[in-house]
Amino acid sequence: MEITTGQKLGVGFGSFGIFFILLGVLLLFDKGLLAIGNLFCLAGLSCCMGLEKTFAFFVQPERKLGSAAFLGGILVLLAGYPFIGMIIEAYGFVKLFGGLIPMAISFFRQVPVISLLLALPGISEFCDSITNKS
Known part of the structure; x- marks a missing residue:
């Protein structure tokens, strides 16, 4: 490719x-x-x-809420409320790309330095709970 x-x-x-x-x-x-x-x-x-x-x-129908939150967060940020805008954007980002998070965690568990961080006790259980939900 x-x-x-x-x-x-x-x-x-x-x-x-x-x-x-x-x-x-x-x-x-x-x-x-x-x-x-x-x-x-x-x-x-x-x-x-x-x-x-x-x-x-x-503009996909199942992503309209995430798109609206993400783009609305950018508009709130540009209007002068950066903290609130970033919270709204983060929600929209999770709604848009939430299905890719378990795949990203699986990928990062194979990267040498990052895999050590993801193997730490608290982080490991959190990542396991995310990847087992999907």
């Missing part, structure tokens, strides 16, 4: 987005950094999947 230039650009945008979101959270929910991070993440997702597939993903 060939990785296109647009997909490489999308991964770069997504990485910048995650960096800016983490920096915004570390700087006590700086609304400018969080907004830039959200825009970079959306641009990265659009570049990786393509505009049509991204739009189709967000």
Whole structure:
């Protein structure tokens, strides 16, 4: 499978987005950094999947609540309430991508350094409860 230039650009945008979101959270929910991070993440997702597939993903009937919460959280963040906006966004993110979390945990359990962290007593039981629910 060939990785296109647009997909490489999308991964770069997504990485910048995650960096800016983490920096915004570390700087006590700086609304400018969080907004830039959200825009970079959306641009990265659009570049990786393509505009049509991204739009189709967000408007699927079973994902409408998650899409509304995620995009509404971005709007609340841009309106000047970063903490509330991030909570709403997190809820929307879980509603949108919640089905992928058990698969991500299974993948991260095979990554050398992260697998050690996931094997710690409290974290291991939490991850087991998440992966056994699905």
